[in-house]
Amino acid sequence: MSWNPEQYNQFKNIRYQPFFDLVNLIREEGLEHGIDIGCGTGEQTRILSEKFVEANFWGIDPSAEMLLNSKEPERENLHFRQSSVEDFIAGNKSKKWDLIFSNAALQWSDNHPQLFSQLLSLLSDKGQFAVQMPVQNENLLNQLLLELVQEKPFAGYLNGWKRESPLLSIDEYAQLLFENGLENIQLIQKVYPIISDTPDRLLEFIAGSALIPYMERLPAAQQVELIAEYKSRIQKAFPKFPAIYAFKRLLVYGRRGFEGSMVR
Numbered sequence: 001m002s003w004n005p006e007q008y009n010q011f012k013n014i015r016y017q018p019f020f021d022l023v024n025l026i027r028e029e030g031l032e033h034g035i036d037i038g039c040g041t042g043e044q045t046r047i048l049s050e051k052f053v054e055a056n057f058w059g060i061d062p063s064a065e066m067l068l069n070s071k072e073p074e075r076e077n078l079h080f081r082q083s084s085v086e087d088f089i090a091g092n093k094s095k096k097w098d099l100i101f102s103n104a105a106l107q108w109s110d111n112h113p114q115l116f117s118q119l120l121s122l123l124s125d126k127g128q129f130a131v132q133m134p135v136q137n138e139n140l141l142n143q144l145l146l147e148l149v150q151e152k153p154f155a156g157y158l159n160g161w162k163r164e165s166p167l168l169s170i171d172e173y174a175q176l177l178f179e180n181g182l183e184n185i186q187l188i189q190k191v192y193p194i195i196s197d198t199p200d201r202l203l204e205f206i207a208g209s210a211l212i213p214y215m216e217r218l219p220a221a222q223q224v225e226l227i228a229e230y231k232s233r234i235q236k237a238f239p240k241f242p243a244i245y246a247f248k249r250l251l252v253y254g255r256r257g258f259e260g261s262m263v264r
Helices: 005-022 044-053 064-068 086-090 112-120 139-151 170-179 199-207 211-215 222-236
Strands: 035-038 056-061 077-084 097-103 123-134 182-197 242-257
Touching: 005 097, 005 170, 005 182, 005 242, 035 044, 035 086, 044 056, 044 077, 044 112, 044 170, 077 086, 077 222, 097 112, 112 123, 112 139, 112 170, 139 199, 139 222, 170 182, 170 222, 199 242, 211 222
Parallel strands: 035 056, 035 097, 056 077, 097 123
Antiparallel strands: 123 242, 182 242
């Protein structure tokens, strides 16, 4: 997928709060080697490296555009490389990590039962797993978009292709973490409200993420048609502005080597 860093970063402040909420779950002791999967431009990886100064951090991202727009210089404990999560897993069969971290990235990967089990197998004896993902199948803008692309004429334009969320239920993630030996399990679904004055603002928010795969598959004229109809549906769904968009995210945390388990 081709990412536009400028479009994505229009909502930087909104996207940062769940990052900090996730970071607050991480414990410093025993943290020497950390990986940030889907690091984007690397700003959040830098924050991790500054908070946990004794750890060596790698940030990986499949998007060359994001990494090229990074203003984060590599340092002694901060490094970056272009890689998908699948390539990372394939190339790290023997290396163990004290922290596997991912903020709003793993929702773009399929088959979460396999993916999460593979990632969890890469944790060290006291490794921590901290992941945040938008709950796309429960978020209204995602629901509207998925409905739209399955209708005529857009289903025909896309040859029936659609991007459905791979997210599992909270129960299923809890079971995955438990089966892979994690303790102090915490699963938190939280609303991060977006207050918008216009439908355009809501459209801009999703244009930097969930709308991208559809835009890439359509010629310019069909893109314009899709956006116009999508904006119309947003206006119907939010008949009064300013409006609140209750954007739901899931925070997933657990670690090895500590007694006790908690799901809240």
